[in-house]
Amino acid sequence: MRYLSTRGQSNSDTKNSAAPRFTEILLAGLAPDGGLYLPESYPQVGKAELEEWRGLSYADLAYAVLSRFIDDIPAADLQALIARTYTAQVYGNGRNREQAAEITPLRWLEKPDEARGEGGLAILELSNGPTLAFKDMAMQLLGNLFEYVLAKRGEEINILGATSGDTGSSAEYAMRGKERLRVFMLSPHQRMSAFQRAQMYSLHDENIHNIAVRGSFDDAQDIVKAVSSDHAFKARYRIGAVNSINWARIAAQIVYYFKAYFAATGGVGGSSDREVAFAVPSGNFGNICAGHIARMMGLPIGRLVLATNENDVLKEFFQSGVYRPRVSAETHATSSPSMDISKASNFERFAFDLVGRNASVIRNLWSAVDAGGSVDLSKTSFFAKLSDFGFAAGRSTHADRLATIRQTFEKYGLVIDPHTADGLKVGSELRSPDMPMVVLETALPAKFEETIGEALGRRPERPAALQGIEDLPQRVEVIDVSVDAVKAIIQRLLD
Numbered sequence: 011m012r013y014l015s016t017r018g019q020s021n022s023d024t025k026n027s028a029a030p031r032f033t034e035i036l037l038a039g040l041a042p043d044g045g046l047y048l049p050e051s052y053p054q055v056g057k058a059e060l061e062e063w064r065g066l067s068y069a070d071l072a073y074a075v076l077s078r079f080i081d082d083i084p085a086a087d088l089q090a091l092i093a094r095t096y097t098a099q100v101y102g103n104g105r106n107r108e109q110a111a112e113i114t115p116l117r118w119l120e121k122p123d124e125a126r127g128e129g130g131l132a133i134l135e136l137s138n139g140p141t142l143a144f145k146d147m148a149m150q151l152l153g154n155l156f157e158y159v160l161a162k163r164g165e166e167i168n169i170l171g172a173t174s175g176d177t178g179s180s181a182e183y184a185m186r187g188k189e190r191l192r193v194f195m196l197s198p199h200q201r202m203s204a205f206q207r208a209q210m211y212s213l214h215d216e217n218i219h220n221i222a223v224r225g226s227f228d229d230a231q232d233i234v235k236a237v238s239s240d241h242a243f244k245a246r247y248r249i250g251a252v253n254s255i256n257w258a259r260i261a262a263q264i265v266y267y268f269k270a271y272f273a274a275t276g277g278v279g280g281s282s283d284r285e286v287a288f289a290v291p292s293g294n295f296g297n298i299c300a301g302h303i304a305r306m307m308g309l310p311i312g313r314l315v316l317a318t319n320e321n322d323v324l325k326e327f328f329q330s331g332v333y334r335p336r337v338s339a340e341t342h343a344t345s346s347p348s349m350d351i352s353k354a355s356n357f358e359r360f361a362f363d364l365v366g367r368n369a370s371v372i373r374n375l376w377s378a379v380d381a382g383g384s385v386d387l388s389k390t391s392f393f394a395k396l397s398d399f400g401f402a403a404g405r406s407t408h409a410d411r412l413a414t415i416r417q418t419f420e421k422y423g424l425v426i427d428p429h430t431a432d433g434l435k436v437g438s439e440l441r442s443p444d445m446p447m448v449v450l451e452t453a454l455p456a457k458f459e460e461t462i463g464e465a466l467g468r469r470p471e472r473p474a475a476l477q478g479i480e481d482l483p484q485r486v487e488v489i490d491v492s493v494d495a496v497k498a499i500i501q502r503l504l505d
């Protein structure tokens with residue numbers, strides 16, 4: 011499988027006439043032209059194959075899906091690497107053996123009832139990895155992939171990442187103590203929950219460096235892109251990425267859409283004739299982009315419901331055709347803080363498909379975005395095509411979030427986190443009664459005690475190993491929003 015950039019100029023820039031393969035783009039992160047990598051075509055999965063995949067374990071399914079995208083790691087090595095990643099030990103989090111073995115179990119809130127024409131409503135549990143957020147689903151694999159590829163090549167990498175709360179800890183837990191790699195993680199100063207801060211800043215491993223930026227996640231993400239676009243700096247300091255700008259993150263996230271689809275349509279012995287809807291709490295558009303790609307591969311996804319919080323840039327696009335990223339000052343600090351994002355990196359990947367994979371169109375549109383402008387497709391033929399992609403979108407506010415957390419507890423006895431609540435609120439509103447609706451759980455409530463307390467008047471449960479984490483000594487360097495300041499820290503620590 012070869013990969014191309016959404017901006018279409020990478021190959022000439024790298025003076026390499028052949029398009030790169032997986033391991034190259036794993037290490038590269040952002041394409042040299044500033045675009046994002048995508049496979050040159052999406053592998054197609056027919057109905058017969060879907061039926062064959064239905065009974066596979068999570069690790070075997072992950073291999074079936076990922077081997078379509080990764081053909082430059084020997085099959086046996088890739089299989090072993092994936093089997094070592096997706097284990098009940100890594101994704102167990104105190105659950106019983108049967109649930110833990112599922113890795114991403116589906117929990118029905120309302121069971122389907124065919125006789126009554128009810129498709130059912132379910133939560134897909136994605137947050138039982140080491141840092142209690144869905145990021146662990148891909149990040150644990152990335153850690154193992156980096157380790158394997160770097161050892162084979164005899165190389166090192168310095169990961170530069172940005173987090174709004176969950177990518178950071180997930181990457182640090184996946185990479186801590188690993189040889190040949192260091193992590194420099196930028197976080198928005200004072201905009202994450204106390205638990206999220208403690209998860210990251212209490213790590214004292216030598217290869218982990220936390221940097222808090224006096225700005226928003228978008229500021230931090232812009233810095234990551236600016237540093238990665240300085241080709242000389244990137245090459246000299248071997249800068250890599252773990253954010254969802256790295257294709258490997260998206261590829262790994264595709265797997266659980268397949269797993270959930272099978273679970274929602276009868277499991278082993280079920281049928282792949284039915285369509286399933288997914289509701290996805292969204293910020294950087296990575297998670298739902300993986301759903302979009304699963305659908306493009308042939309998975310019968312009837313609807314992809316995108317849920318935003320008060321930072322509703324993406325909802326606005328799917329309703330109006332105008333993509334208008336906000337500046338930091340217009341980005342609200344909300345009670346679903348990991349979604350406080352106003353410039354969604356992976357939206358560029360979807361836009362590339364929407365405009366018929368025409369890289370020059372994306373180049374033009376994104377030169378406006380990169381200059382602080384917006385993209386207006388409302389009067390173009392592309393907007394008319396949007397309905398072919400199955401998206402629907404809605405918004406959830408602080409009051410909605412609290413009400414949804416309360417109602418879910420009262421009705422189903424389940425405590426959900428504020429981001430999952432945004433997904434459930436919007437998914438419930440935009441649901442067709444006869445189509446199963448799967449809401450993606452993106453974090454556990456333990457990460458957001460304050461909001462759970464406000465909604466339910468009590469603290470959420472937390473795993474014993476994470477009790478008192480906020481009291482541990484923390485290590486973080488606080489800086490202004492500055493590309494040069496980040497470069498200086500990297501230079502200081504590496505030169």
Ligand SMILES: Cc1ncc(COP(=O)(O)O)c(C=O)c1O
Pocket residue numbers: 143144175176177254291292293294295296297298348349429430452453
């Ligand atoms: C808990 C949580 N929910 C939702 C999201 C949004 O996901 P995405 O950025 O992939 O759209 C994030 C961060 O990205 C998150 O950490």
Ligand SMILES: N[C@@H](CCOP(=O)(O)O)C(=O)O
Pocket residue numbers: 172173174175176177178227252253254255293294296348349355
């Ligand atoms: N919500 C994320 C920010 C987006 O990160 P990405 O790595 O998925 O692009 C976070 O919690 O850090």
